[in-house]
Amino acid sequence: MRRSLKDLLLNEDQRNQMRKAGRFNAQLLDFLRPHVKAGMTTEAIDKLCHDYTRDHGHIPAPLNYHGFPKSCCTSVNEVICHGIPDSYRLKDGDIVNVDITSIVDGWFGDQSETFLIGEVSDEARKVTQCAFDSLYKAIHAISPGSMITEIGHAIVDEANQYGFGVVREYVGHGLGTEFHQEPSIPHYPDPRFNRVSLEPGICFTIEPMINIGRYQGIVDPLDNWTVRTIDGKLSAQFEHTLLMTENGPEILTTTEHGPKFGHQF
Numbered sequence: 160m161r162r163s164l165k166d167l168l169l170n171e172d173q174r175n176q177m178r179k180a181g182r183f184n185a186q187l188l189d190f191l192r193p194h195v196k197a198g199m200t201t202e203a204i205d206k207l208c209h210d211y212t213r214d215h216g217h218i219p220a221p222l223n224y225h226g227f228p229k230s231c232c233t234s235v236n237e238v239i240c241h242g243i244p245d246s247y248r249l250k251d252g253d254i255v256n257v258d259i260t261s262i263v264d265g266w267f268g269d270q271s272e273t274f275l276i277g278e279v280s281d282e283a284r285k286v287t288q289c290a291f292d293s294l295y296k297a298i299h300a301i302s303p304g305s306m307i308t309e310i311g312h313a314i315v316d317e318a319n320q321y322g323f324g325v326v327r328e329y330v331g332h333g334l335g336t337e338f339h340q341e342p343s344i345p346h347y348p349d350p351r352f353n354r355v356s357l358e359p360g361i362c363f364t365i366e367p368m369i370n371i372g373r374y375q376g377i378v379d380p381l382d383n384w385t386v387r388t389i390d391g392k393l394s395a396q397f398e399h400t401l402l403m404t405e406n407g408p409e410i411l412t413t414t415e416h417g418p419k420f421g422h423q424f
């Protein structure tokens with residue numbers, strides 16, 4: 160029997176645990192941000208992520224998750240998600256999504272940001288802007304009791320203004336004491352979620368992946384992780400962990416640094 164979403168609603172103590180995990184994860188991203196630049200290898204970013212997390216007594220959730228070999232995901236250019244940090248050196252014109260997840264006292268924080276490396280093409284900037292704005296449109300579209308599909312409507316509306324594709328195969332997810340739990344959070348209006356509502360106490364991610372071209376992806380058969388756009392065109396993503404409160408959604412993975420609502424890339 161499917162666990163009811165009711166069992167996933169957090170009390171005030173549990174909410175504070177999630178706030179703490181989200182804040183730590185956001186501080187980790189603040190620490191990484193200045194290092195995500197031309198000349199850095201993605202595995203150097205991974206090492207910084209791993210060591211910072213460990214030095215603070217926490218656990219990088221991706222490491223060994225279903226066999227994932229590194230502590231964060233670095234998805235460059237046409238990589239939609241789950242890129243494995245390696246010896247690739249970031250260069251001017253690249254876009255790279257860094258997706259980090261920490262376990263703090265058993266509770267998870269999960270977020271990602273797409274970075275523009277040096278001067279990038281108009282297209283690269285646009286797809287990054289679209290992914291960022293669509294995340295905030297989705298956050299602003301929901302309130303206590305909203306249906307999960309309102310998230311997808313907001314994201315697809317934004318992507319449609321550019322003619323960009325919204326990835327369907329990978330979705331946001333509930334988050335708490337597990338990495339991926341219910342509910343699923345599709346970034347398009349999947350009718351199966353028409354009547355699933357977001358009640359105060361639920362924690363979840365929104366993490367739209369936006370493609371310049373077709374929305375379909377293909378998993379690299381050599382590593383079984385890296386997901387690339389089927390047409391080789393660029394893809395961008397942003398992710399936050401959210402807590403639905405009685406007063407609306409609270410972004411848990413944020414500090415006073417980093418791009419905020421309205422940011423122009």
Ligand code: MF3
Nearest residue numbers: 221224227232241258260269
């Ligand atoms: N952080 C990703 C997410 O947002 C999941 C990465 S799973 C990994 O859900 F194994 F690739 F790390």
Ligand code: CO
Nearest residue numbers: 269364366398
């Ligand atoms: Co996530």
Ligand code: CO
Nearest residue numbers: 258269270398
């Ligand atoms: Co993530």
